[in-house]
Amino acid sequence: MSRFRYSFQKIVDLKTNEKTQAEWILSSAVNDLRVEEDQLSDLKHHKSEVQETLVSAAANRTTVSELMLYQKYLDHIDHQILNKNAAVRAAQINVEDKQSNLTAKMREEKVWSKAREKAKLHFTAALLKKDQEALDEMSVSRHKQPS
Structure with missing residues (x-):
């Protein structure tokens, strides 16, 4: 019995x-997105803490220059948040690009795998037909032989 060899196996x-x-590339892109989102979350949390500190400082005796320094730092954090929002986008x-690329690659692989399976089915059917013909021939030969 011969083995099935698909001529396009290297393509598959x-x-x-x-x-x-x-x-792998999509996984890496998703990981990068998570990192960016985590950093954005950290920046927002830090901004909230600085705002609380500013409110607390304003309620106590604080110089105007200190309050302006806090405000300038908040402006800096806001700028970082804007940049991080852009990085998240x-x-x-x-991620969307890598997902669509993966979808295309999956489609291509499926097409070639189905073609391989179809070729294997044809091969198996031809082999079974050949075996059946050999058995039929042996049966006919035995039937024709005088007993």
Whole structure:
């Protein structure tokens, strides 16, 4: 009995590898997005703490220059938050791009895998037909032999 050899197996393997690589790249992009979101959350939390400190300082005896320093620092944090929001949006777009790339790679792999399975089914059917013909021939030969 001969073995099934698919002439395009290297393409199937390549498409599988491309899909796996796209999964890794998407995973990395998702991780980058989480890092950006965590940093944004930390900045917002830090801003809240500084605002509380500013309110507390304003309620106590504090110089105007100190209050202005707090306000300047809050402005700096607001600027960082704006930049981080932009970084989060960029990371989200990157994740969406990598997801669509993975979807395309999965589709390509599925097409080639189905083609391979179809070829294997044809091969198996042809092999079974050949075996059945051989059995039929042996049966006919035995039937024709005088007993």
